[in-house]
Amino acid sequence: MSNAAALDRAREHARHQGVEDRVVFLTGDGYDLPVPDGYFTAALAFESTPQLDLDRFFIELTRVLASGGRLVIETPCLNSPDNGQPDPAIEAFVQMLGGGSLHTVETYRGHARKHGLTPMTIEDITTGVSPSFHRLADVLSSDRAEIARHYGVDKADVLIANFKVLGKCTRNRRFHHDLRQRRPFIPRSASRQ
DSSP states (O other): OHHHHHHHEEEEEHHTTTTTOOOOOOOBBBBSSOOOOOOOOEEEEEEEEEGGHHHHHHHHHHHEEEEEEEEEEEOOBSSSTTOOOOOHHHHHHHTTTTSOOOOBBHHHHHHHHHTTEEEEEEEOHHHHHHHHHHHHHHHHHHHHHHHHHOOOHHHHHHHHHHHHHTOOOTTSOOOOEEEEEEEEOOOHHHHOO
């Protein structure tokens, strides 16, 4: 689906839900969003941070968050450093997403603090997310011929295999987190100085 089609679909869904006056859907450079400072009361980054420069990401999202605004990041990340022993299934997932790197939970906390955000909660959601990977592997398997036609048999098989493995994440292979941050409230008089 193209960005334009996805935006149209999102706007239609917002209209259907009666919230079109409270949400904004737009495209733009994630490091230079086309909105003024303090524009958003909430921002969501979903499955995108492994491909991003975290400093630039946090600088821009801190800029566009209003005083007291909240940032929620749902992302694959690691509980702790892998001590040089990356999990092959998780590495394959990152490569499938186009490369980048998985960061630790502490790396996200550090970036949030560095850029003036207050880390609030961090929840490991691997157990809740893993079944969706398994279901996605089933859907991809049923569409394997079409995927192979577009991307080749090898890539189709790797894609399906990766999601099957991720669908079986265990306690020691937890890597999906929901990280919530808040921009501190700044009194209006202080923000004008």
